[in-house]
Amino acid sequence: GACRVSMSMREIRAGFTAIKTNIQSRDPIRTLSILSHPHSLHKVKSSDRCCITYQLFTFYVDKVFKHCRTEDLFVNRKISSIANSFLSTRRKLGQCREHNNCVCGEESTEKFKQILANYEGLNVTSAAMKSLGELDILLDWMEKSR
Amino acid sequence: SGELYCSLPNPRNVHFESINMKNVLHWSAPEGTGDGVLYKVKYAVYGVGKWIRKPECRNINRTWCDLSSETSEHEEQYYASVKAFLKGACSDWMETTRFNPLTDTKIDPPMVSVSSTDRSISIVLTAPEKWKRSPEEESVSLLQVYPGIQYNVSVLNKKTKKRWFFSISNNTLVVPWLEPGTAYCVSAQIHVPTPVLDSGFSK
Numbered sequence: 001g002a003c004r005v006s007m008s009m010r011e012i013r014a015g016f017t018a019i020k021t022n023i024q025s026r027d028p029i030r031t032l033s034i035l036s037h038p039h040s041l042h043k044v045k046s047s048d049r050c051c052i053t054y055q056l057f058t059f060y061v062d063k064v065f066k067h068c069r070t071e072d073l074f075v076n077r078k079i080s081s082i083a084n085s086f087l088s089t090r091r092k093l094g095q096c097r098e099h100n101n102c103v104c105g106e107e108s109t110e111k112f113k114q115i116l117a118n119y120e121g122l123n124v125t126s127a128a129m130k131s132l133g134e135l136d137i138l139l140d141w142m143e144k145s146r
Numbered sequence: 147s148g149e150l151y152c153s154l155p156n157p158r159n160v161h162f163e164s165i166n167m168k169n170v171l172h173w174s175a176p177e178g179t180g181d182g183v184l185y186k187v188k189y190a191v192y193g194v195g196k197w198i199r200k201p202e203c204r205n206i207n208r209t210w211c212d213l214s215s216e217t218s219e220h221e222e223q224y225y226a227s228v229k230a231f232l233k234g235a236c237s238d239w240m241e242t243t244r245f246n247p248l249t250d251t252k253i254d255p256p257m258v259s260v261s262s263t264d265r266s267i268s269i270v271l272t273a274p275e276k277w278k279r280s281p282e283e284e285s286v287s288l289l290q291v292y293p294g295i296q297y298n299v300s301v302l303n304k305k306t307k308k309r310w311f312f313s314i315s316n317n318t319l320v321v322p323w324l325e326p327g328t329a330y331c332v333s334a335q336i337h338v339p340t341p342v343l344d345s346g347f348s349k
Contacts, residue, residue, distance in 0.1 A: 010342070014342070017249075021243050036223075136341075137223070
């Protein structure tokens with residue numbers, strides 16, 4: 001069955017918009033993307049959407065937010081607010097997985113492998129900051145496929 | 147050919163101005179350079195390896211360049227960059243911040259068509275279309291790009307100055323119980339809840 005999870009998309013968007021230019025300016029690498037190349041999130045099949053969303057939220061909680069400390073208190077506060085929203089949404093998605101409503105197909109597994117490969121191609125801090133700067137790519141995709 | 151020295155001051159405030167995803171690069175001339183400055187422009191898709199020159203914006207003296215065609219895939223994000231030249235000297239390449247057509251565009255107000263009976267008004271709203279290369283190209287309504295679009299509608303009684311506000315998701319609205327023989331002013335705005343985008347109110 002479907003896996004519908006309520007989340008504070010507006011708050012996450014507002015938080016990210018407030019720090020987007022700051023975060024993206026810390027990522028000098030134009031030629032590499034963690035989320036959108038070579039495979040775009042927008043090509044993921046609807047049946048794989050729940051699984052890849054869960055994997056991506058786990059990715060951001062475990063591998064991104066904790067490596068994104070900055071010297072700017074305002075930015076740090078926004079990052080931790082976004083991280084808290086991700087944590088609670090990931091918990092709800094986890095409940096879907098327990099009820100087997102969030103099956104991982106071959107495509108989403110392959111797609112997520114590519115994302116991890118892109119991430120591991122950089123040092124941790126650069127990879128985490130780049131991933132955080134691409135949060136709007138994830139949010140755009142989630143909103144479009146709601 | 148003469149050696150180019152990149153000692154010219156840089157173009158300033160290089161940024162995209164976007165309305166309904168018509169994406170135009172703008173910049174200001176380098177400080178203190180006066181007339182005769184020429185520019186060239188390049189752009190890149192974020193995450194893809196190369197900068198691409200824009201031939202139509204090579205050796206131009208204006209301070210804008212329409213990159214709508216090159217940035218029309220709104221699921222991608224972009225950078226653009228400008229370099230200035232004057233009497234054998236040049237500036238550095240000056241880049242935009244990362245441009246996301248989906249969140250960084252402005253939206254025009256909806257088109258409003260009104261019909262009335264003696265005691266009610268029927269309002270039909272039409273969202274603007276995404277920019278397209280030519281009239282023959284298939285139109286894409288911004289409704290398709292932003293599925294969550296809502297409309298805020300204002301109806302003003304021009305005699306009593308009383309105003310009503312409505313927020314609707316579909317594009318039609320009937321306002322009943324109005325006073326016969328009275329002029330009403332209808333105005334509407336587009337609201338995209340997330341990413342947060344609001345048009346102005348229609349005239």
